[in-house]
Amino acid sequence: MVFEIPHIPLGDGVEVIVEWIEQNLGFLLDLFTAIMNILISGIRDVLFLFPPVVFILIVTAIAYFIGRRDAKLAIGVAFALVLLESMRLWAISMQTLSLVLAAALVALVIAIPIGIIAAKNETLLYIIRPILDFMQTMPSFVYLIPAVIFFGLGNVPGLVATIVFAMPPPIRLTILGIQHVPKELKEVGDAFGSTPMQKLMKIEIPSAMPSIMAGVNQCIMLSLSMVVIAAMIGAPGLGYQVLAAIQRIDIGSGFEAGLGIVIIAMVLDRLTQSLTPKR
Amino acid sequence: MEEKTKIEIRDVSKVFGKNPKKVLKLLDEGLSKAEILERTGHNVGLYKLNFEIRSGEIFVIMGLSGSGKSTLLRCINRLIEPTTGEIRIDGDDVIKMKPENLRKLRRNKLGMVFQNFGLLPHRSVIDNVAYGLEVRGIEKEQRYEKALEAIENVGLKGHEDSDISQLSGGMQQRVGLARALATDPDILLMDEAFSALDPLIRSEMQDELLALQDRMQKTIVFVSHDLDEALKLGDRILLMNEGKAVQIGTAEEILTNPADDYVAKFVAGVDRSKVLLAEAVMKRPDPVISINSSLKVAVQLMKKHGISSIYVVDRNKILKGFVTIDKAIDGIKENKKIENVMSEDVHKTAPDTPLNELIPIIESHSPLAVVDEKDKLIGVVVRGSVLGALAMED
Numbered sequence: 147m148v149f150e151i152p153h154i155p156l157g158d159g160v161e162v163i164v165e166w167i168e169q170n171l172g173f174l175l176d177l178f179t180a181i182m183n184i185l186i187s188g189i190r191d192v193l194f195l196f197p198p199v200v201f202i203l204i205v206t207a208i209a210y211f212i213g214r215r216d217a218k219l220a221i222g223v224a225f226a227l228v229l230l231e232s233m234r235l236w237a238i239s240m241q242t243l244s245l246v247l248a249a250a251l252v253a254l255v256i257a258i259p260i261g262i263i264a265a266k267n268e269t270l271l272y273i274i275r276p277i278l279d280f281m282q283t284m285p286s287f288v289y290l291i292p293a294v295i296f297f298g299l300g301n302v303p304g305l306v307a308t309i310v311f312a313m314p315p316p317i318r319l320t321i322l323g324i325q326h327v328p329k330e331l332k333e334v335g336d337a338f339g340s341t342p343m344q345k346l347m348k349i350e351i352p353s354a355m356p357s358i359m360a361g362v363n364q365c366i367m368l369s370l371s372m373v374v375i376a377a378m379i380g381a382p383g384l385g386y387q388v389l390a391a392i393q394r395i396d397i398g399s400g401f402e403a404g405l406g407i408v409i410i411a412m413v414l415d416r417l418t419q420s421l422t423p424k425r
Numbered sequence: 426m427e428e429k430t431k432i433e434i435r436d437v438s439k440v441f442g443k444n445p446k447k448v449l450k451l452l453d454e455g456l457s458k459a460e461i462l463e464r465t466g467h468n469v470g471l472y473k474l475n476f477e478i479r480s481g482e483i484f485v486i487m488g489l490s491g492s493g494k495s496t497l498l499r500c501i502n503r504l505i506e507p508t509t510g511e512i513r514i515d516g517d518d519v520i521k522m523k524p525e526n527l528r529k530l531r532r533n534k535l536g537m538v539f540q541n542f543g544l545l546p547h548r549s550v551i552d553n554v555a556y557g558l559e560v561r562g563i564e565k566e567q568r569y570e571k572a573l574e575a576i577e578n579v580g581l582k583g584h585e586d587s588d589i590s591q592l593s594g595g596m597q598q599r600v601g602l603a604r605a606l607a608t609d610p611d612i613l614l615m616d617e618a619f620s621a622l623d624p625l626i627r628s629e630m631q632d633e634l635l636a637l638q639d640r641m642q643k644t645i646v647f648v649s650h651d652l653d654e655a656l657k658l659g660d661r662i663l664l665m666n667e668g669k670a671v672q673i674g675t676a677e678e679i680l681t682n683p684a685d686d687y688v689a690k691f692v693a694g695v696d697r698s699k700v701l702l703a704e705a706v707m708k709r710p711d712p713v714i715s716i717n718s719s720l721k722v723a724v725q726l727m728k729k730h731g732i733s734s735i736y737v738v739d740r741n742k743i744l745k746g747f748v749t750i751d752k753a754i755d756g757i758k759e760n761k762k763i764e765n766v767m768s769e770d771v772h773k774t775a776p777d778t779p780l781n782e783l784i785p786i787i788e789s790h791s792p793l794a795v796v797d798e799k800d801k802l803i804g805v806v807v808r809g810s811v812l813g814a815l816a817m818e819d
Contacts, residue, residue, distance in 0.1 A: 333504050334543040338557040338608070339532030348559070352547040 164292050175296050182248070182302045190244035198236045202227045205413070213420045223416065226409045235384065235406040242373055242383030243410060245301065249308035249369040254362060257313045261320025261361070262346070271321065278314045286311050286372055290379050304376025312368040316361030323357025324350055359422035366414050374407060384410075431612065431644045432478040432501060437510030439496055439668075442467030445508040458667045470496040471507065472668045480611075483638060483645040485659030487652065493668040494648045498616050501646060502535045503527060514612070532561050536605030540617040542597045544589045550600050551576065551585040557608040568607075575607040576600075578637065595626040602634075606641075615647045619654065631657055652691065656680075656700050664688055676700050696781075698815055703783060704776035706814045707795045707804030713738050716745050716763055720756045723748055723763060736794060736802060737767050744794055744802040747771055776803060780811055787811055 168175070196204065206224040213219035230239055264271045289310050293303035327350050335345035351358070377385030384403045391400030440448045448467040458469045471493045478484045486494045499505040501512060503519055512519045514534065522530065536557070544553050551572050552559075558568035576585050579599040589597065598618060605613055619627045631654060638645060649655050655662050656676040664671045664679065672684035680700055683689040713736045714723045727735050727750045734749045746767040756766040772790040774783060776797065787793055787808050795804035 328541075330539050330541055330543045331545065333499075334537075334539065334545070334556070336504055337502055337531060337535070337537040337614075338560055338604075339528040339530075340560045341528065344560050348556070349545060352545065355547065 164295055168295055179297050179302045182252075182305055185252070186244055186248045186301050186305065189247050190241065193240040193244055194237075198227075198231045202231070209417060209420075212417065216420075219416055219420060223413055226413055230406055230409050233402050233406065235387075235402060238382070238384055238387060238403075239406050239410060242370075242385065242407070245305060245308070245373045245376070245381060245383060246366065246369045246410070246414070249305050249312060249373065250362075250366045252305075253309045253312045253365050253369065254316055256309075257316035257361070257365065258320050258358065261317045261358075262324055262351070264317070265321045265324035274317070278317060281310060282314045286375055287378075290376070294379050299380035301381055303379050304373060304381030307376055307379075308369050308372040311372045312365045315364035315368065316358070319357050319361030319364065320354070323354030323361075326357070327353045356422055359418065363415060363418040363422070366418055367411060370407065370411050370414065429480040430477045431480040431515065432646070433511070433513040433516075434474050434476050434478075434497075434501075435511040435513070437474045437497070437500060437507045437512060438472050439470035439493075439500065439505065439507045440467050441470055449508060469668050470505075471500070474510070474670050476663060476670065476673055478644060478646060479661075480644055481642045482660040483647055483658050485647045485649055485655040485662045486665060487649050487655040487659075487662055488665035489650055491667075492665040494650070494665050495616055496668075497665070498614055498646060498648045501612075502531055502537065502614060532557065532608065534611045536608060536610035536613045538598070538601045538605045538613065538615040538618040540620055542594075542601045542621070544597055544600055544604075546589050548589070549585070550581065550587050550589065550592070553589065553600055554585075554603045554607050556604055561608070571609075572603070572607050575603040578606060579603045580633070593626075594622050595630060598622060598630065602637075606637075611644060613643050613645045615645060617648055617650065620650065627654070634658065652695060653699075656695065664691065677702065677705055681705070698781035698784065699779050701780045701814055702776065703774050703778045703780070703793075703795050703806055704804065706780065706810045707776070707806045708810065710736060710794070710802050710805045713742075713802065714748070714763065715740065716767075718763065720748075720753045720761065720763055720766065724750060724753045724757065727753070736771070736805075737763055738802050742801045744771060744773065744796050744800055745769070773800075774806070780815065783811060 193201070202224060205227060206220050209223040210217065210220035230236060260274065264274055286307070289307040290303070293307045297303040297306060331349055331353055332345065335349045340348065373381060373383065374385035374388065377383065377389045380386075384406045387403035388400055388407075391397075391403060438449055438452070439445075440452075442448065442465065444465075445467065448461055448465055448469070451461055451465070452469065452472055456464075461467055461469055474497065486497055488494045496505055500507045501514075501519070503512075503522075507520060510520070514530065517530075519527065519530065545556070548556075551569060554575055555568040555572040558571055563571075573582075573585060576582060579602050581596060581599050581603065584592065584596065589600070592600065598621070601618070605615075619630050622630060634645075635658065647655075647658055649658075659676060661673060661675055662679055663673045664684075666687055672679055672688050674682075677700065679688060680692050680695060680697060683692055712726045712730055714726060716737050716739050723735055727733065732750075734747050736747050737745045739745055745764070746769040748763060748767045752766045752768075756763075771794055772786065773794045773796045774786070776795050783793065783806065787806065792808075793806045794802055795806055796802055
């Protein structure tokens with residue numbers, strides 16, 4: 147056919163790029179892997195510092211105080227965590243949790259500044275919008291392939307895939323929050339002679355806090371869901387147990403691990419939500 | 426005395442849009458705001474404004490929405506950049522200032538009060554009030570001290586640790602006022618500061634602003650769309666329409682001598698009795714009698730002018746009392762002096778008393794002597810001239 151649209155081997159191109167990065171930037175990837183491993187094991191060490199009962203008490207106390215001394219939240223959190231331990235899922239849950247926290251931490255440290263800058267810079271906003279769409283709609287499994295090629299099997303590729311997947315919502319919500327700071331408040335900043343940095347730190351960020359915290363919440367939730375999928379490339383934790391249960395058609399074990407994920411999700415969600423300042 | 430110029434506005438124009446300078450030329454050719462909007466999509470904010478604001482006065486910028494009054498206010502501290510023109514504060518052109526100097530000016534000389542209060546909801550009352558001091562880098566203890574002073578000044582003592590959301594609208598705007606006062610600026614910019622308040626609270630806040638101004642003597646630029654408010658607060662008023670200055674003057678000048686039909690229509694609904702002052706309707710105190718004269722001269726003067734009583738003044742025109750013709754004639758028979766027969770129980774009033782306060786007095790005591798703060802007789806108000814001035818309304 148004369149009028150056939152030519153085939154562009156885009157996939158081949160991506161493969162070439164990935165290969166080139168792996169061969170030429172290997173030392174950077176190794177450095178990154180080492181840093182991430184330190185982060186994950188550091189967080190895991192903290193989580194394993196206390197025996198489950200002590201840990202449960204600590205988290206319950208935290209829930210009580212950040213929940214504005216509302217006993218309901220604290221009781222719910224305590225009950226959920228006791229259930230986790232009674233299913234004998236504690237160690238494996240803490241592994242999942244350490245991955246989630248490490249991924250969310252890195253994602254937020256990158257996402258919030260990007261969001262703030264993009265909210266103030268039209269050009270950057272214009273550039274990152276399609277990138278964010280891409281990151282969010284590309285099926286999450288696809289990230290796993292280059293992650294494995296770059297970082298091998300284990301914790302770090304799962305972490306990286308999770309970071310990429312969990313970053314867009316906090317970026318978007320930070321942009322939204324900063325853009326929606328009332329004009330009058332920005333004028334207050336200028337009228338009283340604030341520097342741009344003072345205006346940002348004392349007016350814009352505090353005023354955008356509810357939106358930014360919603361982003362933090364979303365980021366943690368997405369991290370959790372991705373960490374489970376990352377079990378497919380060898381990330382340890384509850385996700386791995388789900389995967390194993392599927393392969394062995396072990397309904398009981400699969401249900402328990404699944405419930406464990408739900409419990410972690412709910413506890414993290416309620417805790418981050420009660421951190422959000424109310425208007 | 427207080428005629429020193431504080432803010433000078435020279436040829437200030439503002440056009441909103443992509444190509445403002447080009448549009449200015451069209452304006453010079455005489456196109457109207459509406460024509461320009463239709464032809465070019467540009468919005469004319471201000472056009473060729475020229476005036477001065479004096480040190481220590483309350484200068485009200487007044488007009489309907491879209492007249493450019495808020496834009497003009499924001500040009501003074503450059504929240505909005507004018508397209509052309511100069512704005513001088515104490516002689517320095519704000520428009521040419523570098524960012525650093527502009528910041529310094531805003532921190533030290535300018536305070537601003539906002540229509541919707543502009544309070545930071547994540548901060549307590551005192552941290553809101555201390556904001557201007559905080560960005561100046563003043564230590565916490567010192568800025569709290571000054572902030573507390575400002576909070577007391579606006580009558581909010583005891584609320585310094587409250588959340589903003591716990592306060593009523595009137596109290597919130599007091600916080601806004603305290604924040605602007607805390608840095609002790611020379612100039613207060615007030616953008617429809619009381620418009621969001623309900624009428625009773627608004628009137629209360631206006632009174633308090635006037636009381637504060639008596640104590641502090643700031644230069645206040647007050648934007649308002651409410652003519653009653655403008656007349657009450659303004660030492661002088663700038664009336665704006667479609668970005669242009671229509672008239673500048675005192676409340677009385679604008680009421681008694683509107684520059685054009687627009688102003689005349691604008692002021693038509695005003696209650697003149699609240700605005701017209703005693704000095705506007707008083708007559709020259711003629712004749713008067715010196716306290717050193719004889720009663721015979723007094724009687725002659727009264728007969729000549731056909732009046733039944735006469736004011737007695739001393740050499741410096743200080744009002745001492747009045748003499749009726751009956752008492753004067755009796756006094757001549759008994760060989761008395763003026764000071765023996767005069768009555769010291771004179772009904773007096775100050776020149777800046779509004780007519781609505783005079784009306785109940787003048788019903789029973791006409792004429793009324795108008796005296797200055799040293800008791801110097803400067804005029805006389807009679808019942809007829811008060812009623813006459815009020816009747817001009819229709």
